Amino acid sequence: MDSSSWVDTSLDLNASARSLRLETPKKETSSNLFVFGKKFSVKEESGALVEELNRVSAENKKLTEMLTAMCESYNALQSQLMDLMSKNPEKELSPASKKRKSESINNDNNNNFGINIGNSESSSTDEESSKKPREEIIKAKISRVYVRTEASDTTLVVKDGYQWRKYGQKVTRDNPSPRAYFKCSFAPSCPVKKKVQRSVEDQSVVVATYEGEHNHLPASQMEATSGSSRCMSLGSVPCSASLNPTGPTITLDLTKSKSSNSDEIARNSNKQKMESSSSPEVRKYLVEQMASSLTKDPNFTAALAAAISGRMFSTKSN
DNA sequence: CGAGTTTGACCAGCGC
DNA sequence: GCGCTGGTCAAACTCG
Numbered sequence: 001m002d003s004s005s006w007v008d009t010s011l012d013l014n015a016s017a018r019s020l021r022l023e024t025p026k027k028e029t030s031s032n033l034f035v036f037g038k039k040f041s042v043k044e045e046s047g048a049l050v051e052e053l054n055r056v057s058a059e060n061k062k063l064t065e066m067l068t069a070m071c072e073s074y075n076a077l078q079s080q081l082m083d084l085m086s087k088n089p090e091k092e093l094s095p096a097s098k099k100r101k102s103e104s105i106n107n108d109n110n111n112n113f114g115i116n117i118g119n120s121e122s123s124s125t126d127e128e129s130s131k132k133p134r135e136e137i138i139k140a141k142i143s144r145v146y147v148r149t150e151a152s153d154t155t156l157v158v159k160d161g162y163q164w165r166k167y168g169q170k171v172t173r174d175n176p177s178p179r180a181y182f183k184c185s186f187a188p189s190c191p192v193k194k195k196v197q198r199s200v201e202d203q204s205v206v207v208a209t210y211e212g213e214h215n216h217l218p219a220s221q222m223e224a225t226s227g228s229s230r231c232m233s234l235g236s237v238p239c240s241a242s243l244n245p246t247g248p249t250i251t252l253d254l255t256k257s258k259s260s261n262s263d264e265i266a267r268n269s270n271k272q273k274m275e276s277s278s279s280p281e282v283r284k285y286l287v288e289q290m291a292s293s294l295t296k297d298p299n300f301t302a303a304l305a306a307a308i309s310g311r312m313f314s315t316k317s318n
Numbered sequence: 319c320g321a322g323t324t325t326g327a328c329c330a331g332c333g334c
Numbered sequence: 335g336c337g338c339t340g341g342t343c344a345a346a347c348t349c350g
Contacts, residue, residue, distance in 0.1 A: 166323060168342060181341070185322090195341090 146199070147206045157196075162186055162214065164194065175200050187216040 145160070165185035171178045177198035184190040192212040199205040 165321090167344095169324070170340065170342095173339065179340085 143210045145208045145210070147208060148204055160208070162192070172197070177203070184214060187214075190215055 162184055163186035164182035166180055166182050168181040169178050170181070175197055177200075179195055179197040182194045182196065184192040184194075190212075192210060192214050194211065195209045197207055199207050
């Protein structure tokens with residue numbers, strides 16, 4: 001499968017999705033249709049609607065193909081992971097009975113396999129699972145996000161679409177900047193925690209470490225009235241993927257002002273992606289990582305399904 | 319006044 | 335056992 005073309009397709013899709021939102025007017029009560037200020041007659045309207053319907057159908061087909069491709073990619077990556085794990089059993093069998101040990105092993109897995117931009121599911125052995133209480137198992141799902149902010153910005157705030165409550169701050173030995181501890185406060189039962197600390201190497205980069213999985217949708221997504229993708233919560237934030245010595249990471253650039261021009265954002269992130277992946281191998285690798293992290297995320301797949309069905313519905317209602 | 323933040327105290331893991 | 339360290343708690347405080 002050609003991963004880079006997959007990305008191109010997705011970008012096109014995004015662009016057309018945007019154009020759909022921008023161009024498709026809200027249901028008019030009158031018989032006339034206004035598009036970009038132009039008044040259409042009923043005939044013109046029906047013609048435009050048919051055209052729109054065709055276009056949306058084509059996009060729907062594209063989305064379906066994309067979803068299939070993502071699933072295929074996911075399956076392929078999963079089998080690769082299984083191969084890797086079977087080839088490196090000693091990594092999985094290393095003692096991790098203690099809390100801190102298990103965390104460092106998680107991070108090692110991040111580095112060695114580099115497949116958990118999203119959630120790590122490969123860290124807990126059966127032996128560990130039997131020893132650890134349920135809370136610890138939940139904690140085993142760790143992901144790390146690098147967020148670029150203004151260096152002068154001292155607030156350790158990472159806008160990720162969720163609602164957080166700070167419950168502690170600590171200065172750690174290896175980093176002069178304080179580490180902030182957050183709990184997800186949107187849902188009382190949500191076990192997710194995050195640690196936020198400025199990077200030692202680059203003070204303008206904030207490292208957010210997430211532990212656990214949300215058992216609810218992001219706050220921003222809950223507020224949305226219609227089905228929207230998970231990307232909406234990040235949609236206003238330019239992001240890029242890169243290969244660091246510590247493994248592949250996602251970097252959100254918060255120094256870029258929140259822009260309503262999503263084309264610009266798309267160009268921005270696309271440009272950053274191109275810059276961060278110089279060789280085709282690296283590009284393909286990054287694409288696979290992103291596909292893997294996205295397909296692993298049940299929120300994303302649910303949001304994607306909602307977006308598809310939502311658009312189908314809106315097509316029918318037009 | 320309630321919700322969120324700050325911050326010192328406390329606890330547990332780890333190395334010596 | 336002891337000290338160091340990271341993580342969490344909870345009272346005090348701030349803010350809307």
